[in-house]
Amino acid sequence: MNTAGSKTSYTESDKSVFSLLESLQIPVIVLSPDLDREGTVKDFTFLLANESAAASYGLSLETAEGRKFKSLFPLKDNDELWEAMQSVYATGEPVKLISENLKKDSENLFTLNHNIQIVKHEGYIVINWIAENAAREDERMIRTLKESNEELEQFAYIASHDLQEPIRMVISFTQLLEKRYADKLDKDAREFIYYAVDGATRMKVLIDNLLDYSRLNTSRRAFKNVSTKYIVDDIIEDFAAVIEEKDVKIRYGELPVVFTDESLLSRLFTNLFSNAIKYNINKTEIEITAVKNDPEWIFSIKDNGIGIEEKYFEKIFKIFKRLHGKTEYPGTGMGLAICKRIVDKLGGRIWLESQPGLGSTFFFTIPVKE
Amino acid sequence: MAILNLEPINVLLIEDNPGDIRLIQESLKENKFFAELTVISDGEEAINYLNKNDDYPDIILLDLNLPKKDGREILIEIKNNDALKSIPVVVLTSSSAEEDISKSYQNYANCFISKPVDLDNFIRVIKSIENFWLTIVKLPKN
Numbered sequence: 377m378n379t380a381g382s383k384t385s386y387t388e389s390d391k392s393v394f395s396l397l398e399s400l401q402i403p404v405i406v407l408s409p410d411l412d413r414e415g416t417v418k419d420f421t422f423l424l425a426n427e428s429a430a431a432s433y434g435l436s437l438e439t440a441e442g443r444k445f446k447s448l449f450p451l452k453d454n455d456e457l458w459e460a461m462q463s464v465y466a467t468g469e470p471v472k473l474i475s476e477n478l479k480k481d482s483e484n485l486f487t488l489n490h491n492i493q494i495v496k497h498e499g500y501i502v503i504n505w506i507a508e509n510a511a512r513e514d515e516r517m518i519r520t521l522k523e524s525n526e527e528l529e530q531f532a533y534i535a536s537h538d539l540q541e542p543i544r545m546v547i548s549f550t551q552l553l554e555k556r557y558a559d560k561l562d563k564d565a566r567e568f569i570y571y572a573v574d575g576a577t578r579m580k581v582l583i584d585n586l587l588d589y590s591r592l593n594t595s596r597r598a599f600k601n602v603s604t605k606y607i608v609d610d611i612i613e614d615f616a617a618v619i620e621e622k623d624v625k626i627r628y629g630e631l632p633v634v635f636t637d638e639s640l641l642s643r644l645f646t647n648l649f650s651n652a653i654k655y656n657i658n659k660t661e662i663e664i665t666a667v668k669n670d671p672e673w674i675f676s677i678k679d680n681g682i683g684i685e686e687k688y689f690e691k692i693f694k695i696f697k698r699l700h701g702k703t704e705y706p707g708t709g710m711g712l713a714i715c716k717r718i719v720d721k722l723g724g725r726i727w728l729e730s731q732p733g734l735g736s737t738f739f740f741t742i743p744v745k746e
Numbered sequence: 747m748a749i750l751n752l753e754p755i756n757v758l759l760i761e762d763n764p765g766d767i768r769l770i771q772e773s774l775k776e777n778k779f780f781a782e783l784t785v786i787s788d789g790e791e792a793i794n795y796l797n798k799n800d801d802y803p804d805i806i807l808l809d810l811n812l813p814k815k816d817g818r819e820i821l822i823e824i825k826n827n828d829a830l831k832s833i834p835v836v837v838l839t840s841s842s843a844e845e846d847i848s849k850s851y852q853n854y855a856n857c858f859i860s861k862p863v864d865l866d867n868f869i870r871v872i873k874s875i876e877n878f879w880l881t882i883v884k885l886p887k888n
């Protein structure tokens with residue numbers, strides 16, 4: 377398509393697209409942006425309005441082509457339609473405008489009683505009508521989804537919160553039984569008590585993890601400049617006992633300052649670090665690196681542990697997914713699910729490379745602050 | 747240490763869970779501490795009790811999740827009441843939510859303790875509360 381003037385020459389494929397648009401029952405308009413020297417959109421020129429659009433807006437095909445949008449539909453600068461058109465042009469993200477949701481002073485002939493969708497296609501702006509019902513249905517759906525999502529989070533939070541108390545009762549009173557009646561209990565009875573307490577304790581850990589997981593969605597994040605070196609140093613200090621006991625070797629090069637939420641990033645490092653130690657039968661070696669690959673930092677935590685088969689690469693990030701028996705490697709199957717959610721919250725990605733028997737490298741990214 | 751106290755110490759426990767009440771009683775028994783424990787398990791009743799009674803408790807152990815008026819509201823009422831605000835309030839709850847912790851201190855709780863799951867730890871915590879609040883610190887005379 378050519379935007380130079382009203383008399384344009386079209387290719388065969390342009391023509392076939394036009395005839396396709398003509399045949400559509402829904403109004404469709406194709407506009408070409410008029411840019412000034414700075415690249416700012418000043419107006420749009422009509423390239424095409426199909427018959428259905430022409431009928432709806434009282435345009436005729438001949439008069440519309442080549443006309444300026446604003447001359448046919450005068451708009452204020454702060455008009456929601458104008459803002460939406462500019463935003464779609466700038467970002468390429470489609471926008472839906474629902475007539476009844478628009479600000480009253482934003483009403484213009486174009487959006488009055490018309491629900492429209494604005495999309496960008498190969499540098500052009502395409503506007504089409506959407507049926508009122510479909511538009512409402514979309515909105516309703518989004519609202520319902522949002523509500524049920526909020527409810528679900530609230531539910532997870534309350535459930536895990538309120539479940540703490542009964543579990544505490546089970547554990548404490550079973551222990552009290554053991555304490556008070558120690559001299560009356562035989563070996564079997566003590567073993568039964570051990571299993572009861574052990575089971576309830578594991579349930580408690582599970583619930584704590586679930587609570588953590590649901591809190592990741594509800595708690596506010598505080599972004600600031602964070603030294604990843606300090607975070608790693610802190611973790612090494614926290615793990616000092618196990619590092620000494622298992623004679624773990626840790627290497628790390630230069631680690632950057634990143635703009636992110638400190639407590640979440642620290643959790644992420646801690647989980648990956650503790651996995652690197654836990655799933656290891658060799659003399660553990662861990663290497664932490666950071667590489668800047670604009671627009672993000674790529675961090676990696678490499679171990680020489682038991683490794684993971686490739687077919688499980690996706691699965692391990694799912695909640696409650698475990699690859700080993702509880703006696704082999706204790707855990708609840710929440711650690712990597714929490715990592716995944718943290719990385720999502722921080723605007724990055726997480727993945728791994730691994731070979732069974734040789735070790736795993738977990739990678740995650742943190743966006744560089746613009 | 748505690749045996750030297752001739753006057754029993756009055757502890758008001760505001761707690762609705764019978765299991766917890768019993769656990770605290772048992773812990774006190776284990777510790778052989780001379781404390782007089784009053785238990786109220788309903789938030790509104792607790793406020794009425796404090797307002798009617800001239801003989802204030804030496805210390806209040808307060809759970810957060812209570813029927814009718816919950817512990818968060820009770821804390822605010824106590825600390826905004828000139829007659830009651832000097833009574834130390836120990837928030838003793840199963841919650842370890844950051845929001846509960848920070849809100850409690852913002853509302854002038856004297857300390858916040860998450861109930862330990864393990865019995866021995868629970869007993870140790872109750873012992874620490876007694877030891878600190880009833881023998882180490884000086885409390886105002888009623």
